[in-house]
Amino acid sequence: MKEYFDLLLSTPLFSGIDPQDLYPMLHCLGANTVTIPKGDPVFLEGDAAGFIGVVMEGSVQVVQEDFYGNRNILTHAEKGDLFGEAFACANIETMPVSGYAVRDSKLLLLSCQKMLTVCSSACLFHNQLVKNMLKVVAQKNLEMNNKIRFMSQKTTKEKLMAYLLEQAKAAGSSEFTIPFDRQALADYLGVERSAMSAELGKLKKAGILDLKGSHFVLHRT
Amino acid sequence: MKEYFDLLLSTPLFSGIDPQDLYPMLHCLGANTVTIPKGDPVFLEGDAAGFIGVVMEGSVQVVQEDFYGNRNILTHAEKGDLFGEAFACANIETMPVSGYAVRDSKLLLLSCQKMLTVCSSACLFHNQLVKNMLKVVAQKNLEMNNKIRFMSQKTTKEKLMAYLLEQAKAAGSSEFTIPFDRQALADYLGVERSAMSAELGKLKKAGILDLKGSHFVLHRT
DNA sequence: GCTCCTTTGTTGGAAATCCAACATACTTTC
DNA sequence: GAAAGTATGTTGGATTTCCAACAAAGGAGC
Numbered sequence: 001m002k003e004y005f006d007l008l009l010s011t012p013l014f015s016g017i018d019p020q021d022l023y024p025m026l027h028c029l030g031a032n033t034v035t036i037p038k039g040d041p042v043f044l045e046g047d048a049a050g051f052i053g054v055v056m057e058g059s060v061q062v063v064q065e066d067f068y069g070n071r072n073i074l075t076h077a078e079k080g081d082l083f084g085e086a087f088a089c090a091n092i093e094t095m096p097v098s099g100y101a102v103r104d105s106k107l108l109l110l111s112c113q114k115m116l117t118v119c120s121s122a123c124l125f126h127n128q129l130v131k132n133m134l135k136v137v138a139q140k141n142l143e144m145n146n147k148i149r150f151m152s153q154k155t156t157k158e159k160l161m162a163y164l165l166e167q168a169k170a171a172g173s174s175e176f177t178i179p180f181d182r183q184a185l186a187d188y189l190g191v192e193r194s195a196m197s198a199e200l201g202k203l204k205k206a207g208i209l210d211l212k213g214s215h216f217v218l219h220r221t
Numbered sequence: 222m223k224e225y226f227d228l229l230l231s232t233p234l235f236s237g238i239d240p241q242d243l244y245p246m247l248h249c250l251g252a253n254t255v256t257i258p259k260g261d262p263v264f265l266e267g268d269a270a271g272f273i274g275v276v277m278e279g280s281v282q283v284v285q286e287d288f289y290g291n292r293n294i295l296t297h298a299e300k301g302d303l304f305g306e307a308f309a310c311a312n313i314e315t316m317p318v319s320g321y322a323v324r325d326s327k328l329l330l331l332s333c334q335k336m337l338t339v340c341s342s343a344c345l346f347h348n349q350l351v352k353n354m355l356k357v358v359a360q361k362n363l364e365m366n367n368k369i370r371f372m373s374q375k376t377t378k379e380k381l382m383a384y385l386l387e388q389a390k391a392a393g394s395s396e397f398t399i400p401f402d403r404q405a406l407a408d409y410l411g412v413e414r415s416a417m418s419a420e421l422g423k424l425k426k427a428g429i430l431d432l433k434g435s436h437f438v439l440h441r442t
Numbered sequence: 443g444c445t446c447c448t449t450t451g452t453t454g455g456a457a458a459t460c461c462a463a464c465a466t467a468c469t470t471t472c
Numbered sequence: 473g474a475a476a477g478t479a480t481g482t483t484g485g486a487t488t489t490c491c492a493a494c495a496a497a498g499g500a501g502c
Contacts, residue, residue, distance in 0.1 A: 036370075137355060138311035195461095414450085415450090419451075
């Protein structure tokens with residue numbers, strides 16, 4: 001696990017933590033790693049809640065699925081990102097959503113309960129950890145706000161543009177790569193893939209953007 | 222402000238706090254009350270972020286508004302509820318949304334920065350406060366998850382049913398009252414008011430529910 | 443009771459989405 | 473390089489939403 005110490009220290013969860021404290025802290029948090037092959041579930045709706053996931057390799061998507069088989073992608077977690085924190089910290093018993101490995105992934109799982117309980121050993125930093133977690137969960141909240149903003153646009157074109165403008169803003173550039181393929185983007189925005197694909201074609205033809213795969217360039221007109 | 226101490230102590234933010242500590246704590250958090258008449262803004266998009274709101278009287282809605290004048294209701298906060306916590310804790314500079322008083326309201330505003338900074342006086346409970354806040358923000362996250370679940374349904378009828386079933390579940394009864402009028406419910410679900418009204422009529426005619434104003438009864442068939 | 447004003451329900455045509463089916467491009471595997 | 477599998481783009485018709493305008497119902501104030 002030591003090979004991932006630098007990665008962990010760079011995550012917002014362990015921000016401000018003394019590197020020397022990391023190892024005992026991980027032990028105290030009941031850390032354990034799991035390896036999940038591409039496409040397999042990390043957890044399923046109904047599973048016991050209470051753990052916080054950190055992506056060390058690969059990527060994870062958290063999704064809602066309904067009867068009809070419709071997928072709605074809630075969050076996409078890349079290397080260094082957290083997932084499941086909000087469910088862990090909200091004191092619920094079972095997960096209301098599922099998580100899948102989008103690629104072969106190596107994940108670190110931490111116990112939320114142990115994070116919130118002060119224990120004996122090297123855990124003077126528990127309080128810092130809780131503050132970090134608060135910030136992480138609050139920022140996840142902002143992300144969901146953004147998603148809601150995209151989804152509440154009326155037309156597919158408006159949803160796309162709202163999303164792409166936000167990505168450009170986040171990248172600080174009119175050129176950026178999104179973490180979704182077409183189907184996943186449609187599932188994230190809550191629209192039809194084929195209709196979305198058609199809208200992307202129109203936007204390109206209108207000179208508003210260029211795209212190649214998941215790489216986009218927005219033109220200001 | 223003392224008249225509201227019991228209310229404050231019953232909120233999840235001050236859960237586990239010794240009543241004797243409340244007053245100095247409020248002082249330490251830079252608490253101040255404001256009175257907002259019905260319909261007036263509590264804060265507007267672009268205002269400085271950083272405060273946590275507690276509803277002591279009345280109710281507050283947090284909304285997103287776009288160019289076209291479309292409203293999207295993000296959260297509805299009743300007496301005893303918090304609002305704006307996620308924006309305050311996420312370390313952003315300006316509010317990305319607006320808040321309005323739905324009725325004449327009396328609000329308590331707390332400084333988030335002061336909550337996260339350990340100060341000298343009676344603030345041994347800061348850590349408890351941060352933990353409480355983490356739970357509150359995490360639960361708000363679940364609420365947004367639910368809203369996303371409603372919004373990601375394909376038809377207006379499905380959105381309505383998903384919302385109403387959740388309300389029944391939350392009320393623990395097939396009979397419940399929602400905090401929205403028709404226009405507000407439409408704005409919350411992201412649908413047309415008139416189309417939604419028509420769907421409600423169909424659902425009633427089909428014997429799936431009864432409704433009078435904001436009071437609903439779901440029938441199991 | 444009466445009027446004014448707000449909320450809710452109803453309607454019909456225009457616009458957009460949904461869906462399934464198929465065409466094309468790109469990847470992977472052997 | 474061929475073949476199989478996956479991802480993306482394209483099309484047309486059925487369904488649904490959107491929008492504006494109006495009708496009906498309910499409430500507040502006088």
